[in-house]
Amino acid sequence: MLKRSASKYTSKSIGKLLYENRILLLMLLPAVLYTIVFSYLPMGGIVLAFKNFRYADGIFGSPWVGLTNFKFLVISGKLWPVTRNTILYNLAFIIVGMFFQILFAIVLSEVRGKKFKKIAQSSMFFPHFISWVVVAAIVYNIFNYEKGVLNNILVSLGSARVNIYNNPDPWPALLIFLKTWKGLGYGSVVYLAVITGIDQEMYEAADIDGANIWQKIFRITIPSLVPTIMIMLLLSLGQIFRGDFGLFYQLVKSNQKLLPSTDIIDTFVFRALMSTADIGMASATGLYQSVVCFITILIFNAIIKKIQPDYALY
Amino acid sequence: MRFINFVGDFTMSKLSKRNFSTDVIAFNIVGYVLLFLVSVICIFPFYLVIVGSFTDEATIISKGFNLYIPKFSLEGYKLCLKNPETILAAYRNTIFVTIIGTFLSVIMATMTGYVLQRKDFPWRNGFSFFFFFTTLFNGGLVPYYILCVRYLGFKNNMVALVLPSIFSVWNMIIAKSFIRDIPDAITESAKIDGANDFLIYIRLIMPLSIPLIATLGLFSALGFWNDWYSCMLFIDDESKFTLQYYLQRMLGSVDALRKLADKAGVPVPQLPMESMKMAMTVISIGPIILVYPFVQRYFVKGLTIGAVKG
Numbered sequence: 001m002l003k004r005s006a007s008k009y010t011s012k013s014i015g016k017l018l019y020e021n022r023i024l025l026l027m028l029l030p031a032v033l034y035t036i037v038f039s040y041l042p043m044g045g046i047v048l049a050f051k052n053f054r055y056a057d058g059i060f061g062s063p064w065v066g067l068t069n070f071k072f073l074v075i076s077g078k079l080w081p082v083t084r085n086t087i088l089y090n091l092a093f094i095i096v097g098m099f100f101q102i103l104f105a106i107v108l109s110e111v112r113g114k115k116f117k118k119i120a121q122s123s124m125f126f127p128h129f130i131s132w133v134v135v136a137a138i139v140y141n142i143f144n145y146e147k148g149v150l151n152n153i154l155v156s157l158g159s160a161r162v163n164i165y166n167n168p169d170p171w172p173a174l175l176i177f178l179k180t181w182k183g184l185g186y187g188s189v190v191y192l193a194v195i196t197g198i199d200q201e202m203y204e205a206a207d208i209d210g211a212n213i214w215q216k217i218f219r220i221t222i223p224s225l226v227p228t229i230m231i232m233l234l235l236s237l238g239q240i241f242r243g244d245f246g247l248f249y250q251l252v253k254s255n256q257k258l259l260p261s262t263d264i265i266d267t268f269v270f271r272a273l274m275s276t277a278d279i280g281m282a283s284a285t286g287l288y289q290s291v292v293c294f295i296t297i298l299i300f301n302a303i304i305k306k307i308q309p310d311y312a313l314y
Numbered sequence: 315m316r317f318i319n320f321v322g323d324f325t326m327s328k329l330s331k332r333n334f335s336t337d338v339i340a341f342n343i344v345g346y347v348l349l350f351l352v353s354v355i356c357i358f359p360f361y362l363v364i365v366g367s368f369t370d371e372a373t374i375i376s377k378g379f380n381l382y383i384p385k386f387s388l389e390g391y392k393l394c395l396k397n398p399e400t401i402l403a404a405y406r407n408t409i410f411v412t413i414i415g416t417f418l419s420v421i422m423a424t425m426t427g428y429v430l431q432r433k434d435f436p437w438r439n440g441f442s443f444f445f446f447f448t449t450l451f452n453g454g455l456v457p458y459y460i461l462c463v464r465y466l467g468f469k470n471n472m473v474a475l476v477l478p479s480i481f482s483v484w485n486m487i488i489a490k491s492f493i494r495d496i497p498d499a500i501t502e503s504a505k506i507d508g509a510n511d512f513l514i515y516i517r518l519i520m521p522l523s524i525p526l527i528a529t530l531g532l533f534s535a536l537g538f539w540n541d542w543y544s545c546m547l548f549i550d551d552e553s554k555f556t557l558q559y560y561l562q563r564m565l566g567s568v569d570a571l572r573k574l575a576d577k578a579g580v581p582v583p584q585l586p587m588e589s590m591k592m593a594m595t596v597i598s599i600g601p602i603i604l605v606y607p608f609v610q611r612y613f614v615k616g617l618t619i620g621a622v623k624g
Contacts, residue, residue, distance in 0.1 A: 017436055021435060021436065021437075023510050023511040023512050024429045024432065024435050024511050026512075027425050027426070027428070027429050027511065027512060027515065028425075028426060028429050028430075028441060030422060030425070030426075030481075031422055031425075031426040031445070031481055031486070032441070032444070034422070034480065034481045035444065035445055035448055035481070037461075037466075038458070038478055038481075039448035039452060039453075040448070041453075041457075041461055042452065042453030042454070042457040042458040042461055043451065043452065043453040043457075044453070044457070045453050045456070045457020045458070045460065045461060046453050046454065046457060048456060048457055048460070053460070055464065058464060058465075059457070059460060059461075059464075103348075104348070104349070104352065107345045107348055107349060108349070110341060110342075110345060111341075111342055111345035111346065111349065112342060113342075113346075116346070116349070117349070119353065120349040120350070120352070120353045121614075122606075122607070122610055123352075123353035123354075123356045123357050124352055124353065124356050125610060125613070125614070126356055126357065126360075126606065127356055128613075129536060129540075129602050129606060130540065130599055130602065131540035131541075131542060131558050133540075133542050133558045133559075133561050133562045133565070133598075134363075134558075134561070134595055134598065134599055136562070136565060137363060137561065137565055137591065137592070137595040138359040138360075138362065138363055138595075140565060140591070141359075141362050141363055141366050141379050141592065142359070142362065142379075144378075144379070146378065147374055147375075147378035147379050147588060148378060148379060149362055149378070149379045149380065149381065151378065152377065152378040152379060152380065153381075181355065181356065184352070184356070185356070189614055212335070212337035212338075213337045213338050213341045214337060214341070245543075246543070250542075250562065253566060266455075269454070269455055269456065270455065273455060273456055273459060279456065282455070282456045283454070283456040283457065286453075286454030286455055286456045286457075287454060289454060290451060290452055290453065290454050293451075294450055294451045297450050298450070
């Protein structure tokens with residue numbers, strides 16, 4: 001009854017169609033309004049990148065300044081360092097994160113002892129449930145110069161205290177560790193689901209042929225994960241210009257000493273926005289990030305579409 | 315759950331076929347050690363925070379945070395609870411925002427998802443693209459912030475803590491693919507009986523989507539509970555702070571602690587700042603720890619629903 005063909009729609013007048021679908025359209029209305037207000041209107045606001053924004057004049061009243069904001073941004077010399085940091089951190093997050101997620105998915109799928117496995121999985125999942133603010137409190141507890149647990153232990157062992165809050169060097173390792181730590185349980189679920197979906201007959205056949213557990217992992221489990229790994233890799237590479245603002249902001253705050261090794265595009269835009277003098281530069285950087293992001297997503301999605309059309313975003 | 319049982323059955327069948335050969339034993343030893351280590355690494359930091367929160371302030375000042383509680387004290391918690399205007403207000407605000415926000419998020423995701431999976435809705439592709447495009451391109455933080463503050467009046471407005479986060483395209487896609495698997499015959503027969511589309515959604519689709527609602531509700535509730543970002547962007551008024559933002563302020567500035575001391579009538583030098591920071595951390599994650607054992611499996615389930623059909 002309801003499965004009418006598309007050609008029937010065209011024969012109806014638009015008014016009749018609208019009337020017939022009035023309730024469905026009304027049900028869409030809240031989400032449509034939301035999307036217009038919070039997504040499409042700000043897209044119009046990217047004109048700010050070409051304006052000298054004055055709060056009193058608003059977005060449309062502020063004067064046009066052409067490419068001045070971009071010129072300042074380039075002259076400031078900050079664009080490249082924050083771009084480089086964003087890309088390098090995201091690459092490290094993707095590679096290290098995936099390695100451990102896959103490793104623990106395989107371990108979880110092969111190890112015996114149901115209860116132990118369940119407890120381990122619950123523990124691994126827990127850090128996903130807390131905010132970066134709480135992670136910052138934990139890092140404070142461990143690494144604080146005067147009171148941190150780590151320095152406490154170092155002193156009792158007779159070594160000198162370490163102050164990570166005025167040394168940018170240990171931060172990349174710490175941030176990569178925290179990101180991996182928080183995403184481990186969540187990320188491994190996807191791979192675990194794929195592993196449990198692998199055809200069990202392959203393992204049984206391998207058993208009959210006398211394969212050992214390592215051969216089964218390297219010849220059956222990992223090859224079966226490859227398509228998923230490729231998709232996850234490409235999807236996250238598409239987002240490589242989008243930084244994890246919460247991680248960097250909460251852990252580093254705006255500690256000037258640490259910024260050279262920890263400032264990413266997102267934190268840079270936020271700081272520029274908060275100091276009103278730099279709104280022009282903030283919006284220019286924001287537009288730069290949006291455009292670069294858009295292009296990378298399109299490129300990586302085109303690649304996915306080529307190798308596995310089912311997983312393409314559109 | 316199902317896949318855990320499944321893995322269990324699978325290992326059982328393997329057990330009966332192959333008795334412990336050396337490679338399996340070796341793998342299990344390594345596996346057990348790895349899983350044990352990673353579980354400790356994931357849980358131990360929380361233990362440290364809890365220990366810190368119950369440690370006497372003078373001990374923290376002289377000896378720092380510890381692996382155990384040298385001298386037990388409830389001062390940190392006492393002072394946190396002495397501040398009905400601020401910390402209890404933050405608790406109330408967070409609970410309020412979480413309940414309203416979660417309710418609206420679930421409605422928005424399922425209602426929109428339902429319409430977009432209806433095969434007889436003529437504009438479903440157009441609207442799907444309209445929503446989906448926003449995940450590919452966005453205007454960035456600056457125009458969003460200026461729009462919210464200058465044109466929508468979000469500064470110091472509690473609405474700013476709920477409204478910007480009530481719709482997520484990803485949640486809507488999860489809802490859409492879940493509802494698509496409910497047989498069309500249900501909608502069709504209800505239509506013949508004269509029910510309108512909204513009634514079909516509320517009376518028929520929603521009761522059949524309980525697992526979906528549980529998953530989306532938990533995802534949203536967690537997001538609202540842990541939110542500090544909206545509060546940081548839009549709220550200056552202390553009485554409207556959320557828990558996470560309050561904690562952020564306490565960790566970040568002596569100033570926030572000083573204000574707290576004033577209100578509690580405690581002289582600043584005697585303020586148990588360090589144990590209070592840890593107590594506040596425990597207070598802000600307390601409810602998550604309490605409900606975690608019961609809800610964790612829904613997250614695992616939800617992730618697999620969403621992951622397969624993203």
